[in-house]
Amino acid sequence: MHAPADANTWVGISADPMPVGQAYEWAVRPDCGAVVLFSGTVRDHADGREGVQSLTYEAYEEQATVKLAEIAEEVRVRWPQTGAIVLLHRTGLLVVGESSVIVVVSSPHRPEAFEAARFAIDALKASVPIWKHEVWDGGSDWGTGAQVVAEASQVPTAVYAGERAS
Numbered sequence: 044m045h046a047p048a049d050a051n052t053w054v055g056i057s058a059d060p061m062p063v064g065q066a067y068e069w070a071v072r073p074d075c076g077a078v079v080l081f082s083g084t085v086r087d088h089a090d091g092r093e094g095v096q097s098l099t100y101e102a103y104e105e106q107a108t109v110k111l112a113e114i115a116e117e118v119r120v121r122w123p124q125t126g127a128i129v130l131l132h133r134t135g136l137l138v139v140g141e142s143s144v145i146v147v148v149s150s151p152h153r154p155e156a157f158e159a160a161r162f163a164i165d166a167l168k169a170s171v172p173i174w175k176h177e178v179w180d181g182g183s184d185w186g187t188g189a190q191v192v193a194e195a196s197q198v199p200t201a202v203y204a205g206e207r208a209s
Contacts, residue, residue: 054111058135061142070127075149077156083144094180103172110171117195122159166198
């Protein structure tokens with residue numbers, strides 16, 4: 044995965060390891076005092092499944108990249124001062140500890156960067172056609188918690204410390 048040279052949005056799906064450091068560095072801008080990076084990593088358990096050994100992610104890649112771009116556009120609608128946005132997801136076999144998804148958002152100020160990054164990962168989980176197959180001690184099956192795919196614009200902004208969701 045290579046960062047775009049002349050854009051403020053980097054989205055992609057790849058079987059390659061996630062370029063976490065590169066994505067962070069790419070998002071640093073002189074007009075943005077905050078960079079929030081979220082990296083989702085494979086953990087050793089899931090709901091009712093202890094001893095997770097690996098996950099295999101599959102994606103409808105052509106549509107997934109469209110949906111990632113839609114999320115980035117929605118971030119810019121909700122937080123217009125957003126600087127750089129990175130939304131990358133991995134496919135293929137991953138083991139415990141590997142990064143499966145990264146979201147990076149830069150913004151002039153900390154609150155907006157945190158809110159936009161939180162929205163971006165929530166919208167990614169709700170709207171991008173990516174599926175995971177889990178292998179754990181004693182079994183294997185598709186991941187739990189599947190949901191109907193939503194449009195990014197329909198994903199609510201998370202509620203923080205008594206604020207109302209929009």
